[in-house]
Amino acid sequence: MALMGENLGVYYKKDQWIFKNINIKVSPGEVLGLSGYSGCGKTTLARILAGYILPQAGRVSVDTKHLIQKKFRPVQLIYQHPEKAINPLWKMENVLTETYTPSQDILDAFGIRDDWRKRWPIELSGGELQRFCIVRALNPNTRYIIADEMTTMLDAITQAKILHVFLDICQSRKIGVIVVSHEKSLLHRICDRVYKVGQLC
Amino acid sequence: MRIAVQPLLKVENLSIGFSQYFRGTQKRVIHPISNLNVDINEGEIVAVLGASGSGKSLLAHAILGILPTNAIYSGSMIYRGVELTKKRKEELRGREISFIPQSVNYLDPLMPVGKQVQIGLDKQSAQERQKMLFAHYGLKESDGKLYPHELSGGMLRRALFATSVREGVKLVIADEPTPGIHPKALKEILKQLRQFAKEGAGVMLITHDIMSAIEIANRVAVIKDGQTMEISAASAFSGTGEQLKTEYARRLWRALPQNDFECQELRWEA
Numbered sequence: 001m002a003l004m005g006e007n008l009g010v011y012y013k014k015d016q017w018i019f020k021n022i023n024i025k026v027s028p029g030e031v032l033g034l035s036g037y038s039g040c041g042k043t044t045l046a047r048i049l050a051g052y053i054l055p056q057a058g059r060v061s062v063d064t065k066h067l068i069q070k071k072f073r074p075v076q077l078i079y080q081h082p083e084k085a086i087n088p089l090w091k092m093e094n095v096l097t098e099t100y101t102p103s104q105d106i107l108d109a110f111g112i113r114d115d116w117r118k119r120w121p122i123e124l125s126g127g128e129l130q131r132f133c134i135v136r137a138l139n140p141n142t143r144y145i146i147a148d149e150m151t152t153m154l155d156a157i158t159q160a161k162i163l164h165v166f167l168d169i170c171q172s173r174k175i176g177v178i179v180v181s182h183e184k185s186l187l188h189r190i191c192d193r194v195y196k197v198g199q200l201c
Numbered sequence: 202m203r204i205a206v207q208p209l210l211k212v213e214n215l216s217i218g219f220s221q222y223f224r225g226t227q228k229r230v231i232h233p234i235s236n237l238n239v240d241i242n243e244g245e246i247v248a249v250l251g252a253s254g255s256g257k258s259l260l261a262h263a264i265l266g267i268l269p270t271n272a273i274y275s276g277s278m279i280y281r282g283v284e285l286t287k288k289r290k291e292e293l294r295g296r297e298i299s300f301i302p303q304s305v306n307y308l309d310p311l312m313p314v315g316k317q318v319q320i321g322l323d324k325q326s327a328q329e330r331q332k333m334l335f336a337h338y339g340l341k342e343s344d345g346k347l348y349p350h351e352l353s354g355g356m357l358r359r360a361l362f363a364t365s366v367r368e369g370v371k372l373v374i375a376d377e378p379t380p381g382i383h384p385k386a387l388k389e390i391l392k393q394l395r396q397f398a399k400e401g402a403g404v405m406l407i408t409h410d411i412m413s414a415i416e417i418a419n420r421v422a423v424i425k426d427g428q429t430m431e432i433s434a435a436s437a438f439s440g441t442g443e444q445l446k447t448e449y450a451r452r453l454w455r456a457l458p459q460n461d462f463e464c465q466e467l468r469w470e471a
Contacts, residue, residue, distance in 0.1 A: 012351075027226050028377065035383075036383070037355075037356060037383040037385070037406045038353050038354065038356055038358070038359075038381060038382050038383050038386065039352070039353040039356045039385075043353065043354070052430075080354070080380075080381065095374040111468075111469025125253050125254030126253045126254070127252070127253045127254065128254075131386070147390070149354075149381055152270070152381055153253065153380060153409070154253055154409065154455050155252040155253055155378075155409045155453065156409065156411060156456040157208020157252065157452055157453055157456040157464055158252060158253065158453075159455040159456070159458075159462065160457075160458075160462050160464040161464045164464060165464075182355075182381065182382065182383050182387075183386065184384070185457070185458045185459035186411075188458075189458040189459075189462055190458070
């Protein structure tokens with residue numbers, strides 16, 4: 001049981017490989033850090049593991065099975081910029097309940113206030129939007145979460161609060177987590193292991 | 202230490218409000234910033250820290266005169282001894298006052314990034330200079346021909362930063378120039394900010410990155426809910442934060458992953 005990427009390789013222009021032969025594995029309940037220079041393909045790798053794009057080489061499997069398109073994906077991706085991951089024409093209520101109805105407990109844990117649900121995305125701050133994105137990703141069928149610079153845009157207090165709550169929930173549900181970050185001290189603090197992408201770029 | 206006769210920029214009692222319509226036709230004014238004070242001397246780096254949504258970017262936009270049209274503001278901004286009027290802001294920005302915006306969306310999506318860095322440079326040497334800047338920030342020469350969507354977040358940051366490096370800059374407003382870039386590129390950016398200060402410019406570094414801020418800043422201003430909580434020497438951010446004046450600044454310091462990663466009450470603020 002694990003989210004596995006085997007021999008992954010990707011390019012945007014033919015034969016100009018962004019990376020090649022990447023083997024990566026995260027087990028349920030494990031927190032794996034992902035670091036590396038900007039432009040080395042961390043976000044691309046995250047998108048491949050989540051099944052948004054197909055690699056030119058290698059394969060991704062979730063608990064030994066292939067990812068099935070057009071079904072709820074057990075691998076959820078949370079982006080650095082919540083404002084780009086939320087439909088600006090949807091009220092927050094609809095964003096929150098897109099795939100399931102979150103319990104009051106989980107809403108309280110992330111401090112999502114009832115009156116925010118009636119608002120438009122532009123009427124909330126980045127930290128508030130990110131909390132919606134996290135709750136949205138915590139569908140009961142989620143097995144793995146990739147947090148791509150999830151707290152980079154947030155101040156230290158908000159970052160600490162969000163991560164405490166998020167990691168507690170992931171731990172209790174045995175969700176495997178990949179944390180993409182440049183911040184060494186953060187990776188050391190929260191990850192079981194750290195994987196470095198790209199040695200040369 | 203040289204005693205400055207007057208600060209390069211002095212922002213006093215700044216308030217910014219937005220008029221907003223609600224329930225159809227009723228109008229109200231919200232005040233994201235009230236009574237904000239901050240000043241910068243020549244050759245000094247002042248970091249501005251604060252929660253997201255505390256009004257840091259609005260402060261930068263107010264100084265540059267690029268607030269949205271429904272904004273109302275009061276208070277004074279004195280730059281080199283003279284009030285910064287709308288006209289003066291328009292004359293100075295992009296020349297004496299340089300700005301590094303927070304979002305990489307500020308780049309033109311339809312222009313190669315190399316071209317964008319050449320804007321405002323002396324025409325004769327623009328291309329040469331742009332190539333130098335790219336090399337300096339670890340971007341390849343071929344990257345200059347790429348459009349913004351073809352570069353990664355961290356590479357865009359560096360390109361965006363390169364647009365601010367100009368001759369004759371006296372005040373640099375850097376709004377979150379560092380998120381999402383790796384430590385080596387971060388070091389280059391901090392070095393450049395220091396270089397600006399060394400050449401006599403004042404630098405306002407708006408950031409969440411407390412460690413970078415205290416590494417290069419002389420003083421640190423902590424903003425919360427649109428007000429200045431405290432302005433302290435950067436050295437006060439050390440140990441358990443006992444030299445900091447306010448509880449909020451101490452909490453901010455202690456919440457860092459390299460400190461206690463602490464957030465004593467898990468209560469979210471309203």
